Amino acid sequence: MAEQTATRQITVPLMADLAAKGEEPEILFWVGCAGAFDDRYKRVTRAFVRILEHVGVKYAVLGMEETCTGDPAKRAGNEFLFQMQAMQNITTFEGYGVKKIVTACPHCFNTIKNEYPALGGNYEVIHHSTFLQQLINEGRVGMAGGGEFKGQRITFHDSCYLGRSNNIYEAPRDVLAALDADLVEMKRSKANGLCCGAGGAQMWKEPEPGKKDINVERTEEALAALDGNAAALASLNGVESGNAGATPAPRNGQQSSIIAVSCPFCMTMMSDGVKNKERENNVQVFDIAELIATAEGLG
Amino acid sequence: MLVAVAGFGLFAWQARKIRANILVGRDRDMSGNVSERLSKTLLVAFGQQKMFKRLTPAFLHLIVYVGFIVINVEVIEIMIDGLFGTHRVLSFLGPLYSLLVGANEILGALVIVAVVAFWWRRNVGVVRRFTGPELRMWPKLDANIILYVEVILMVALYTMNSADLKLHQLEGVELPGAYPISSLLTGLLPANVAVLHGLERLGWWAHIVGILLFLNYLPSSKHFHIIMAFPNVYYSRLVPQGQFSNVDSITHEVKAMMDPSYQVPPPATNPDGSVAAPTPFGAKDVDDLAWTTLLNSYSCTECGRCTAVCPANITGKLLSPRKIIMDTRDRVEEKYNAPLIFQPNLYGTEAKHAETEVLSKENHTLLRGYVTPEELWACTTCNACVEACPVNINPLESIIEMRRFLVLEESAAPNSLNVMFSNIENNGAPWAFSPSDRFNWADELFVAEKA
Numbered sequence: 001m002a003e004q005t006a007t008r009q010i011t012v013p014l015m016a017d018l019a020a021k022g023e024e025p026e027i028l029f030w031v032g033c034a035g036a037f038d039d040r041y042k043r044v045t046r047a048f049v050r051i052l053e054h055v056g057v058k059y060a061v062l063g064m065e066e067t068c069t070g071d072p073a074k075r076a077g078n079e080f081l082f083q084m085q086a087m088q089n090i091t092t093f094e095g096y097g098v099k100k101i102v103t104a105c106p107h108c109f110n111t112i113k114n115e116y117p118a119l120g121g122n123y124e125v126i127h128h129s130t131f132l133q134q135l136i137n138e139g140r141v142g143m144a145g146g147g148e149f150k151g152q153r154i155t156f157h158d159s160c161y162l163g164r165s166n167n168i169y170e171a172p173r174d175v176l177a178a179l180d181a182d183l184v185e186m187k188r189s190k191a192n193g194l195c196c197g198a199g200g201a202q203m204w205k206e207p208e209p210g211k212k213d214i215n216v217e218r219t220e221e222a223l224a225a226l227d228g229n230a231a232a233l234a235s236l237n238g239v240e241s242g243n244a245g246a247t248p249a250p251r252n253g254q255q256s257s258i259i260a261v262s263c264p265f266c267m268t269m270m271s272d273g274v275k276n277k278e279r280e281n282n283v284q285v286f287d288i289a290e291l292i293a294t295a296e297g298l299g
Numbered sequence: 300m301l302v303a304v305a306g307f308g309l310f311a312w313q314a315r316k317i318r319a320n321i322l323v324g325r326d327r328d329m330s331g332n333v334s335e336r337l338s339k340t341l342l343v344a345f346g347q348q349k350m351f352k353r354l355t356p357a358f359l360h361l362i363v364y365v366g367f368i369v370i371n372v373e374v375i376e377i378m379i380d381g382l383f384g385t386h387r388v389l390s391f392l393g394p395l396y397s398l399l400v401g402a403n404e405i406l407g408a409l410v411i412v413a414v415v416a417f418w419w420r421r422n423v424g425v426v427r428r429f430t431g432p433e434l435r436m437w438p439k440l441d442a443n444i445i446l447y448v449e450v451i452l453m454v455a456l457y458t459m460n461s462a463d464l465k466l467h468q469l470e471g472v473e474l475p476g477a478y479p480i481s482s483l484l485t486g487l488l489p490a491n492v493a494v495l496h497g498l499e500r501l502g503w504w505a506h507i508v509g510i511l512l513f514l515n516y517l518p519s520s521k522h523f524h525i526i527m528a529f530p531n532v533y534y535s536r537l538v539p540q541g542q543f544s545n546v547d548s549i550t551h552e553v554k555a556m557m558d559p560s561y562q563v564p565p566p567a568t569n570p571d572g573s574v575a576a577p578t579p580f581g582a583k584d585v586d587d588l589a590w591t592t593l594l595n596s597y598s599c600t601e602c603g604r605c606t607a608v609c610p611a612n613i614t615g616k617l618l619s620p621r622k623i624i625m626d627t628r629d630r631v632e633e634k635y636n637a638p639l640i641f642q643p644n645l646y647g648t649e650a651k652h653a654e655t656e657v658l659s660k661e662n663h664t665l666l667r668g669y670v671t672p673e674e675l676w677a678c679t680t681c682n683a684c685v686e687a688c689p690v691n692i693n694p695l696e697s698i699i700e701m702r703r704f705l706v707l708e709e710s711a712a713p714n715s716l717n718v719m720f721s722n723i724e725n726n727g728a729p730w731a732f733s734p735s736d737r738f739n740w741a742d743e744l745f746v747a748e749k750a
Contacts, residue, residue, distance in 0.1 A: 007745040007747050007748065012741040012744065033729060033732075036736075036737045037730055046744055050746040061741075063741075064738050066727075067727030067734070068723045072719060073720060074543060075543075077699060078712070079546045079703055080553070080707060085723065087554070091557075115545065160683075164683065164685075164686050166541055191686055192608070192683075192686075194683070195681035197610060197679060199680050204715055204716060204719040208616045211614055212614040213614065214611070217613060299745060299747040
């Protein structure tokens with residue numbers, strides 16, 4: 001693709017290096033454990049850094065100085081471990097005089113934004129969906145490549161820790177709207193969205209005995225929305241009539257379509273769900289940052 | 300007069316005991332933000348904002364709610380008439396009185412229609428959330444009793460009005476007020492003055508005694524929500540739903556560990572000056588929960604919107620947020636005041652538990668005796684239950700408090716979660732990756748340059 005575009009290697013700036021030079025970045029990009037270690041989500045981290053480089057925001061990361069925010073420990077009831085982690089991170093933030101933090105993980109976002117203040121850490125914390133929305137609104141990301149996703153059917157899966165937890169519903173949708181794609185909503189969306197099944201430390205344990213896995217229920221709903229399959233939707237246990245939103249127009253289930261997410265755990269759960277339903281051949285799961293980076297032609 | 304004093308007196312006695320029950324909960328400062336709290340109460344409690352997420356029940360409920368409020372104005376009149384021997388004392392209001400009585404008549408009919416619809420939805424079984432193990436036996440009966448009583452009260456009102464109307468017609472005197480429904484019913488009544496008079500008195504007494512009995516039934520019933528919803532919404536959390544409570548005692552410990560010069564505040568003392576026993580981390584029983592959580596349990600009308608949206612429940616797990624709230628109320632009434640004339644809520648803990656649920660016989664506390672770890676560990680903390688509750692009950696808070704007890708006091712987390720904890724402690728990440736690999740994602744990273 002685009003043979004004439006040159007590529008440039010990125011040296012991701014570290015807070016420690018900037019501080020040594022007496023410089024301060026505009027934002028700290030908090031990568032998060034999934035963003036740093038999970039092979040799939042590392043691609044999201046890299047896509048987001050490409051966007052940061054592309055628009056020329058002065059940013060830095062903590063690199064090896066980053067450590068878990070404590071979110072999974074807190075949700076699992078281990079308040080002691082949570083606070084140990086939080087204090088350690090707050091000490092790091094204070095050491096660098098951090099003021100503004102951007103992260104691609106809704107769990108890190110919620111924890112630092114809402115739960116660190118009680119422990120003495122007060123920062124402006126922004127989720128990457130809001131950050132991307134701002135870049136688009138300011139015209140700094142303009143879909144130069146364009147057309148990549150034109151007409152492609154995309155449905156957005158709300159992350160609980162972005163949506164219900166922090167009332168951010170429109171930012172990721174605004175970002176997707178910039179793609180000029182065929183956006184469809186699931187029956188349970190926004191405040192009524194169904195969890196992917198990974199929150200509350202479920203990511204690290206097997207589910208309790210039941211009839212079905214939550215991510216399968218959610219993926220079935222996403223596929224029904226993408227296919228416009230009203231019958232499949234009606235057979236889902238939790239979708240009650242009277243919920244807002246009509247079923248999208250039916251289409252051939254062979255056309256390729258996308259489930260968009262904005263959370264590393266949703267990414268894992270929805271990807272596993274798509275595999276479970278054997279639809280990997282035509283349904284892909286992407287983070288909104290990856291879609292923007294692709295549409296911008298950032299490689 | 301006697302009946303009224305007895306009715307209200309008994310209710311006050313019951314209300315005091317419930318207040319005491321709620322106050323066994325842990326302290327939580329909910330003062331301040333009065334204007335925000337009031338506007339929330341106005342919107343969510345008076346305005347029923349969150350009911351309108353589901354339109355059909357919202358309209359049916361609105362009819363009964365408005366009917367309840369407007370018809371109660373007539374109840375005031377009935378009271379005054381009864382105490383002072385007057386007859387339709389508010390009739391001096393003239394056209395306004397006609398409007399009031401006319402509105403009551405029409406609302407009464409709509410209430411009956413709504414109640415029939417409610418009964419149908421609940422008993423003929425088209426709504427999944429009215430099923431479930433916790434909604435058998437007393438809770439099911441309770442829900443139907445409420446519907447029957449509402450119909451009886453409406454019938455009493457019509458008996459009184461139509462008999463009164465016919466009496467006046469026979470005497471050739473005009474009865475003040477408008478009676479669009481009762482005027483249709485007069486034909487059904489005998490033209491006997493004594494019988495009519497008796498019927499009018501019967502309707503009058505049935506309505507007033509019925510309402511006073513119902514008032515005293517409330518504390519035993521889910522129908523208590525008609526009162527408790529208001530303080531419950533007023534005292535609901537104002538912070539983002541994703542913000543879980545901080546455990547301050549742990550903060551002191553952690554700060555002391557990181558900074559030896561940190562001064563831990565002195566432990567709480569009893570009124571007599573002795574050092575109070577330290578409170579456990581998290582919640583094992585109802586008195587370990589915040590008082591607002593206990594207030595929650597008295598505000599629950601068991602509608603099951605929380606359970607209907609719970610991802611764990613939808614996919615067949617044991618967890619039902621509604622059941623945890625119902626368990627909390629049952630347990631506080633078992634352990635503390637059973638304030639009720641009768642104790643229907645204490646119907647045996649097994650009754651409303653699924654067959655697959657294993658309750659502990661030795662630990663008869665909220666945790667294990669009512670709510671099992673299996674339920675608690677099935678929660679994804681997604682806040683769907685919190686979002687769904689029309690009266691701002693927060694089941695998630697109890698779940699987290701009980702998880703805290705399991706982890707911090709009993710070290711009883713599932714093994715895989717213990718592995719996650721030790722990964723965080725040792726590697727700074729919930730997975731077993733080496734911290735030295737944390738920055739590897741940035742290797743060989745290229746970006747396309749603009750031409």
